[in-house]
Amino acid sequence: MAFTTFAAIDVGSNELSLKLFQISKKNGIEELEYIRHATYLGSYSYKHKKICSELVNEICEVLEQFQKKMEEYQITDYVAYATSAIREASNSVLILDQIKLRTGIKVKILSNSEQRFLCYKAIALKVEAFQKIIQNGTAIVDVGSGSIQISLFQDGCLSQTHNIKLGSLRIQELLSSMEDKTDNFHKLISEYIDNELITFQELFLQEQKIEQVIATGDQLNLFLHITSQKAGSAPINAKSLNQVFESLLSRPLEELTRHVSFPKEQVSLLIPTAMIYLKLFKQIRAKEIYLTEITLCDGIAAEYAQRKEKIQSEHDFANDILCSARKIASRYHCNQAHIENVNSLALSIFDSIRKLHGLGKRERLLLEIAIILHSCGDFIDLTHSRENSYHIILSTEIIGLSHKEREMIAELVRYTPKTFPSFSLNMDSTSKENYIKLSKLFAIFVIANALDKSHKQKFSNVKISYRQNVLTITTDTVEDITLESGLFQEKASFFEEVYGIKPYIKQKRRFS
Missing domain, CATH: 3.30.420.40 (ATPase, nucleotide binding domain)
Structure with a gap:
């Protein structure tokens, strides 16, 4: 074997x-x-x-x-x-x-988004019936040392994810200087946590009912050891688990340390960790909670095994990234019909010229996300929409993407062919590679976007063919495409500069 x-x-x-x-x-x-x-x-x-x-x-x-x-x-x-x-x-x-x-x-x-996504991949592999669990409202609560990540699922897909800088170690370090100034340090920690979680609840937990929680995190293994709880595929009643957390918080640190082989400094992290879980479980109001022993190392192994095609998951992780992007677009009231039309055109072009661009599935995904988010800046100001979209994407975490990938997506929506930056000989090898990749994706994006400039989806039925160095976009629409054809020319020139071929629009039937 x-x-x-x-x-x-x-x-x-x-x-x-x-x-x-x-x-x-x-x-x-x-x-x-x-x-x-x-x-x-x-x-x-x-x-x-x-x-x-x-x-x-x-x-x-x-x-x-x-x-x-x-x-x-x-x-x-x-x-x-x-x-x-x-x-x-x-x-x-x-x-x-x-x-x-x-x-x-x-x-x-x-x-952070890459880290949480890896752990989430391991959860999907290790938690039995994961795909079935997330069909109903489910939250993955990942409490780390530096922050917590709350990812919400509905209908088998990731609907939204949020990071809050409330990690157990970070809280302990921020508040340690105040411990000698209060008689109730637990209350001080509780008030600090409440300040952040109440805002989260008001903004994001009102619109989705959560029935189950999958809990993971740095200190969960220690919690399971001290409380004699067991991780596994069977959920635990939320009310019973809350009582366990409350009992844990009532025990002195010295007593907890005596019963385990862990250093006192690690055991002390259980206090803020237990408070975070306890408050989150109560705010989310889920009925059942799954406890896991997933670590980042498990996530790293899951990612490696999938990349090497040693294992397969029934869950579509790329679709989760797209669902998360669509949720952001919905938040900024983007035109969904326009997005879907441009996306269909762009991906058809991408697939038609694979031999020309040499890009893979990951780049295709980045192009799709850029299209989903390209008009979110309209919500703030129509005059500076591109610049607004750029800053929204840079400041919004998209789980599963690295910061560099998010930067590339932001760059894709920021420029026009006239403002696209020139190549510099001073670029290092990585910068050159990224510049070429950005140029190829941008050339596809701008011509696809130009084909729906009127936002009326006139090019909803198209055929794209690439033969003898000619890219032909054929439509049988009966509508007037004068606007789209006129604006297409500038974008086509940029496309030709990148790929060495010029795309053409061909209308099979004329309007009467």
Whole structure:
């Protein structure tokens, strides 16, 4: 039986972890070994906005041990990610360079949306009947050290997701200086959490009924250990679980620490963690809660196994990204008929000239998202719509996309052929590659958008053919397309500059 051994490394905010896996088509993902090392990385980063040399030394020493463990298993295929602690540090680039030089391990920083999406992929694989569960109103609540992510599902698809900087470690660091100034530190934490969650509830929980919650997060494993709860496919009654959380919060920290082998600093994080879960469960008002032991390492393995086609998921993750984008477009009252028409035209063009652009499924997805969001700036100001759309996309998290991908989408909607930036010889190799990719997607987007300039969907029935260096867009519409044809010429010139061919409009029937 063919199998692959793989290592996943998480340089997290309060621990460094290594999971070793055996992956095969027959047995899926099997965990071989799990190694963890507690660290104060997040505590220092959230407080000082950088990482000190002592912590860098500690990271390197631990990663060297991880490297030796990987060698024991003869593992050469690995992925190492860092999350919010390093992501938010001002010296993050220097830290990653030191790690690479000293350990040989290349660590990549995950954006928040990428991090949560990986965990969500692991949940979809590990939680039995996941596809059935999310048919009804479901929330995935992921409480991390730096923030919490709440993703809402309806009818089997992600409807919206929101990040709130209320992570357990971040709360502890922000409020630790006030602990000696109050007789009720728990109440202080509670009030701080309420301030953020009440706003979330008023804005987003009114429009969707949540029946079930899937809970995951950094401290959930410790919570399960202390309370003797079990993770699994069977849901737990929300009322019973709330009582467990309330009981946990009533126990002194010293008592909790005596019953576990975890450091006191980690156990202390249970207080803000338990409060966040407790308040969220009560606000969401779900009847049932699924507890999971999913970690980022599980998500890394799931992503790797899917990419290598070792496993298949019945859930369509790309569709979730599109659903999330459509929800944003709906929030800004975008013209759905126009979006659907432009999207259909653009994707038809994209598919017709695959040999010309050489782009893949991921770029096709980015083009589709750009089309969905291209007119959201109209909601703010029609005069500066493109610039407004650009800033909306940059400031709105889209789960599953990296920051660089979101930047490319924002650039696609920002420019016209006249304002599109010129190529610079000073660009590095990565910038050149991204510029070429942006140019190819933009050329397709602008001609597709021009074909529905009137927003009347005159080109709803088209055939696109590419033969002998000619791209022909044929329509049998009986409507007057003078406006679209006239505006098309400028866009066609840009397309020709990028691809070396000029697109033409051909109308089979004339209006009478």
